[in-house]
Amino acid sequence: MIVRLSRYTLILVAVLVMSVYLPDLYWIFFDVKTNTPYLSYSPVDSVFIMSRRGDDGQIFVDADGNTYDRDEYEAKLPFFYYMQLISDGRMPESIHGVKLDPNEIKRNRNMHRIRPYQLDQPLIPLYPLLESESGRVRLEFPEEFFRIQNKRMEFINSVTKKIDEDLTERFTQALIDNGFEFPAKSVFMNPTTRKAFDEGCFIIDGKDELYHVKKAKGQPVVNKANFPASIPIRSIIVSENVLKEYYGVVVSDDDRLFFLTYDNYKPVELPTMGYYDSHYSTVIITTDLFFRQVSIQNNDRIDVFVTDRDYNLLDEYHESWKTRDDYFQGKVANFLFPFTLTLYDGSTTFVGLFTTWNFPLALIGNLIALIVFMFFLKKEERTFKSAIPELILVTVTGFYGLIACLVYIYVPLWRPERK
Amino acid sequence: MEYAVECRNLTHYYGAKKVYENMSFNIKTGSILGLLGKNGTGKTTTINILNGFLEPKAGECFILGENSQYLSPEIKSRVGFLLEGHIQYDFMNIYQIEKFYAQFYPQWKKEPYYELMSKLQITEKQKISTMSCGQQSQVALGLILAQDPDLMIMDDFSMGLDPGYRRLFVEFLAEYGKAENKTIFVTSHIIQDMERLIDDVVIMGYEGVLHSSSMEYFMNHFRQYDFLLKDGPAFLEKDDVVVNFDRVKNHAEMYSFQNPEEVKKYLKEKGIAFDNFREVHMTLEDAFIGITGKY
Amino acid sequence: MVKSIFYKEWLKIRWAFLAMGILFAGVLIYIYASVGHTFRFNEAPGYWYNIIYRGVKYYSFLQYLPLLAGLVIATVQFVPEIQRKRIKLTFHLPVDEYNVLLAMTGIGYVSLLVIFIVSALCFLAAGYVFFPSNIVHSALGTILPWYLLGLSAYSLASYIILEPMWKRRILYILFAVGFGKLFLNAWFYNIYDRVLLIMIVVTLLLSVSVIYSGHRFKKGVYK
Numbered sequence: 001m002i003v004r005l006s007r008y009t010l011i012l013v014a015v016l017v018m019s020v021y022l023p024d025l026y027w028i029f030f031d032v033k034t035n036t037p038y039l040s041y042s043p044v045d046s047v048f049i050m051s052r053r054g055d056d057g058q059i060f061v062d063a064d065g066n067t068y069d070r071d072e073y074e075a076k077l078p079f080f081y082y083m084q085l086i087s088d089g090r091m092p093e094s095i096h097g098v099k100l101d102p103n104e105i106k107r108n109r110n111m112h113r114i115r116p117y118q119l120d121q122p123l124i125p126l127y128p129l130l131e132s133e134s135g136r137v138r139l140e141f142p143e144e145f146f147r148i149q150n151k152r153m154e155f156i157n158s159v160t161k162k163i164d165e166d167l168t169e170r171f172t173q174a175l176i177d178n179g180f181e182f183p184a185k186s187v188f189m190n191p192t193t194r195k196a197f198d199e200g201c202f203i204i205d206g207k208d209e210l211y212h213v214k215k216a217k218g219q220p221v222v223n224k225a226n227f228p229a230s231i232p233i234r235s236i237i238v239s240e241n242v243l244k245e246y247y248g249v250v251v252s253d254d255d256r257l258f259f260l261t262y263d264n265y266k267p268v269e270l271p272t273m274g275y276y277d278s279h280y281s282t283v284i285i286t287t288d289l290f291f292r293q294v295s296i297q298n299n300d301r302i303d304v305f306v307t308d309r310d311y312n313l314l315d316e317y318h319e320s321w322k323t324r325d326d327y328f329q330g331k332v333a334n335f336l337f338p339f340t341l342t343l344y345d346g347s348t349t350f351v352g353l354f355t356t357w358n359f360p361l362a363l364i365g366n367l368i369a370l371i372v373f374m375f376f377l378k379k380e381e382r383t384f385k386s387a388i389p390e391l392i393l394v395t396v397t398g399f400y401g402l403i404a405c406l407v408y409i410y411v412p413l414w415r416p417e418r419k
Numbered sequence: 420m421e422y423a424v425e426c427r428n429l430t431h432y433y434g435a436k437k438v439y440e441n442m443s444f445n446i447k448t449g450s451i452l453g454l455l456g457k458n459g460t461g462k463t464t465t466i467n468i469l470n471g472f473l474e475p476k477a478g479e480c481f482i483l484g485e486n487s488q489y490l491s492p493e494i495k496s497r498v499g500f501l502l503e504g505h506i507q508y509d510f511m512n513i514y515q516i517e518k519f520y521a522q523f524y525p526q527w528k529k530e531p532y533y534e535l536m537s538k539l540q541i542t543e544k545q546k547i548s549t550m551s552c553g554q555q556s557q558v559a560l561g562l563i564l565a566q567d568p569d570l571m572i573m574d575d576f577s578m579g580l581d582p583g584y585r586r587l588f589v590e591f592l593a594e595y596g597k598a599e600n601k602t603i604f605v606t607s608h609i610i611q612d613m614e615r616l617i618d619d620v621v622i623m624g625y626e627g628v629l630h631s632s633s634m635e636y637f638m639n640h641f642r643q644y645d646f647l648l649k650d651g652p653a654f655l656e657k658d659d660v661v662v663n664f665d666r667v668k669n670h671a672e673m674y675s676f677q678n679p680e681e682v683k684k685y686l687k688e689k690g691i692a693f694d695n696f697r698e699v700h701m702t703l704e705d706a707f708i709g710i711t712g713k714y
Numbered sequence: 715m716v717k718s719i720f721y722k723e724w725l726k727i728r729w730a731f732l733a734m735g736i737l738f739a740g741v742l743i744y745i746y747a748s749v750g751h752t753f754r755f756n757e758a759p760g761y762w763y764n765i766i767y768r769g770v771k772y773y774s775f776l777q778y779l780p781l782l783a784g785l786v787i788a789t790v791q792f793v794p795e796i797q798r799k800r801i802k803l804t805f806h807l808p809v810d811e812y813n814v815l816l817a818m819t820g821i822g823y824v825s826l827l828v829i830f831i832v833s834a835l836c837f838l839a840a841g842y843v844f845f846p847s848n849i850v851h852s853a854l855g856t857i858l859p860w861y862l863l864g865l866s867a868y869s870l871a872s873y874i875i876l877e878p879m880w881k882r883r884i885l886y887i888l889f890a891v892g893f894g895k896l897f898l899n900a901w902f903y904n905i906y907d908r909v910l911l912i913m914i915v916v917t918l919l920l921s922v923s924v925i926y927s928g929h930r931f932k933k934g935v936y937k
Contacts, residue, residue: 002812002816002922002925003812003925003926003929005919005922005925006873006922006923006924006925006926006929007926009916009919009920009922009923010873010889010920010923010926012919013889013893013916013920014889016893017889017892017893017896018889018892020892020896021892121902122852122902122903122904122905122907123766124765124766124848124849124852124903125848126762126766126846126848126849128759128762128763141757141759141760141763142759143758143759145759145762145766145846147846147848156846158758158759158761158762159758159759161844161845161846191763191766191767343896343899349902349905350904350905350906350907350908350909351899351905351906351908351909352908352909353909353912407882407885407886407889408926409935411926411929411930411933411935412474412933433936467934470802470806471805471932472802472805472931472932472934473933473934474933474934474935492808492809492810493808495806495807495808496808498806500802500803500806502798502799502800502802502803504798506798506799506800506802506803507800507803508722508794508800508803510725510726510794511722511725515721515725518721519718519721519722520718522715522717522718523715523718523807523808523809524808
């Protein structure tokens, strides 16, 4: 019994290890290049223009198929390359009658990249609530970090390691006065001093209500956001920016995207048209003087939507490409490896055992492995009946199981029933 | 129990290399059997099979009535085992190792052990690994004596021993075995001292067992004859009469289990003219070389 | 009999055990001395920020220590056993062969656990002096996979050492290294939280792997 257990454990560990490393090793040698374009919307002639890696280096092309050289490309995107254009003396005075002021261009220009694993990562629930009206030019970290306990918002002083009862009491009371229900479910903030100003944090309370909490001159400022219950919040990427149009991006549980606006926290939905999956897609949201752009990147495709400043959809772009599985190398891999195990899958920062099953091609590979294993059993003069667990293992795990069973060979028990 | 050890039809291969085929031998309870053979003839293989460290391709051994592949703790406690080279837990000193083994054997007798140890020139805390080969052999032997087993299996006990220690070992074993009616199985590739020790002998060659009988029978019946070949060089093939034949120019050495008259008759039948025919007295070592050949 | 085996194993382990104990103590003292130093010479809020948001691990020195301890204990225990095939003596003891092996590894396991648990408790206690519980608990969750790796490494090293053939040993080592690497991703804290249970189960299962090699040795299977 224990001999079997030890052998099967070693076999399983070997299968596990092989299913992690062998596909990796394979792809080091045989990987195929996928070509993700980088898209922007040109305010000059209102067309998608992209840079992508061609066979002879970087190429620039628009959605209508016109190609450009680098200078032309930059000239099409003055909101992006205005520094270069000004330096070259190529910056237009105005576009479509709108006068171009570099400061305004800069103020309007924001980019938020949201990767799926950022939405699911370990966190020590201690938050620095910055002083938002310190009167100083630069933001500073406070000495106290807060945590939301069962019945209060608790401030711990990082220098003395003591709880600041005064601050705790004031903030807890302010929350309660605004109808806040302890304990909180989540806290969202942008804990950095490298920003122009501070908007504190957003907290979802025990009744799924959204609250905005700031510290101003040491005093709590608490606002209930009255955020619609129809939009269940998965995450808020808080991003203080000088445009002061929105506090950040809300990702909803049903994979929609919103700006959380300064207009009484009213959510404004960004166009995703069902292409966004917050667990797998990377989304890049950009704002500029004219447009709002949402670019959704997946493994096998990119979908881009552009709106005007009032969030009316202007244009969209869709492109898909072949993935590894569509290439010959991918088919060979699927044949050799019935499944692949990875510790990371991009949807989370946490380690997991993420399996990808490569059926149905793997079935052929598994069958071959099984036949080889049966020949081996014959050679070793073992009956199939004595090897049922191994046969099942090879059927399911194919070449991994075959290799494991050959490495950890069967050694007959030294103690059959004693007479 | 008539036999302490019974081995039947042992066959073993290492890969394609045959070690032996259909080897059988028994050890009578209370007797001392020597398994003699040159290096590489399968002595250690046999020991491994006896101790259950190797499963033979075919055949089986019974140790004190139990299949050697499945020895129970009870039987193992009645078998003393000396590893080739007197290997012991040499990270211990002589007191630690005695204390260690004592708890495993209910009939443990520490007196003979300490008696033996008192004769060694060692310090109290000296680790076994720092002792000489001879001293280590005495430790290993002492532990077996303290265990007081019914059957002792000793793998090449003479290895690495000075002549003095070797003699000591042999004399002790011989006396002890007789006095306590122990069954002893020894292997060795040094034959000199075996004569005074063993009751029965099994001689192994590269092709398997060459001879198996009592020592008495072997020493009395196995003979060497020297003679001169009158008609110049001739060669005798091995057969029922000729166990081994060797020749330097005209001088012939022949080994046989037959008496002189039979051998002379045999030579005449073969038409071989000879002169100066004489029987040569042999020690066990001479006989061993005679039967196994010099190569 | 277990007492006797314990005695023998302890004779082999004791110096390594002591050395590992001292090493763990030394590293813990070093870790908290440098934490104390950081608090004296840097801004505490910035230090907290780096720990919480940048994933700085003040205890990263601990990462390879349990692994080392596991390998060292397995080595001092099992290398003497295979030198000149001394394990034959052990198998010849009038005890069930599996039970002897399990007792031997059990003793190695327990001595590792003693070092690990005592060091983890000291780590926790000292942690509470410098940090709030949230940070200390996160640290504990982060070092747990390293400790599990120490136990796994002990089991794997034992069975690899006991394996009679080099050609197989090399394959085993390949698998073991691949397996060990799975435990050592440490770019952020607490990333193993969701697989801890699986890791514990696999580690426990591996604790009997020495039986496989012992069995091969006992059966004299050299292929």
